[in-house]
Amino acid sequence: MAALLVDVDGVLVLRGDPIPGPKAHKTLLKRLRRTSRALSRKKKGSANRRKAKAKLAPFLSEGNRAKTMEAPVTAIIATDHAFYEHLPTLFPHADARSWFVGNQPLIDATAFRNATLHAAYVLLAARALGLDCGPMSGFSNRKVDEAFFPDGRTRSNFLCSLGCGDPAALYPDMGRRTFEETCSFA
Numbered sequence: 001m002a003a004l005l006v007d008v009d010g011v012l013v014l015r016g017d018p019i020p021g022p023k024a025h026k027t028l029l030k031r032l033r034r035t036s037r038a039l040s041r042k043k044k045g046s047a048n049r050r051k052a053k054a055k056l057a058p059f060l061s062e063g064n065r066a067k068t069m070e071a072p073v074t075a076i077i078a079t080d081h082a083f084y085e086h087l088p089t090l091f092p093h094a095d096a097r098s099w100f101v102g103n104q105p106l107i108d109a110t111a112f113r114n115a116t117l118h119a120a121y122v123l124l125a126a127r128a129l130g131l132d133c134g135p136m137s138g139f140s141n142r143k144v145d146e147a148f149f150p151d152g153r154t155r156s157n158f159l160c161s162l163g164c165g166d167p168a169a170l171y172p173d174m175g176r177r178t179f180e181e182t183c184s185f186a
């Protein structure tokens, strides 16, 4: 086929590059079917998950241990404090890596801010999928980092169990501060 050029607002130009035909699509569907079948046959509470949970258990505060062991999934939300090494790929239009190298306070503040924001998006995404989230600060960050992130560049922020919450275990309505108590206009 001759090259097809479509110009949308001067941004998108489609060249004549071939796109996968129905045969490639069928192969992909076959692979998806196989993966889906394997996943649906996976036994709940696999050995790996049990092992990882057992590894986490001693580092949890007493009050968080039982519920974390019972949760189907617990994520360790952690921050990559060497994030700036990815900037030549993620932010290639400037030498952004050089803004951070050697400036540890800036690295730590930026890493913590951005990773915490992204963790909040993860919670929103999980809730949008109908899952409940149980964020937890009650654990030893140092011990979790030593056990799970021996590279030293990744540091845990908080834990978050994901699953279907038990309404019977909820506290009665907790207080909420009003907008006026919480925010002020400059």
Ligand SMILES: Cc1cc2nc3c(=O)[nH]c(=O)nc-3n(C[C@H](O)[C@H](O)[C@H](O)COP(=O)(O)O)c2cc1C
Pocket (backbone or CB within 6 Å): 063, 064, 133, 134, 135, 136, 137, 138, 139, 158
């Ligand atoms: C950052 C953060 C840390 C928390 N740490 C714990 C914790 O260690 N143990 C616990 O039982 N609840 C903890 N909570 C509270 C619960 O995870 C949960 O947020 C609470 O039950 C209220 O639910 P809500 O998010 O709908 O307000 C924490 C909440 C947040 C936001």
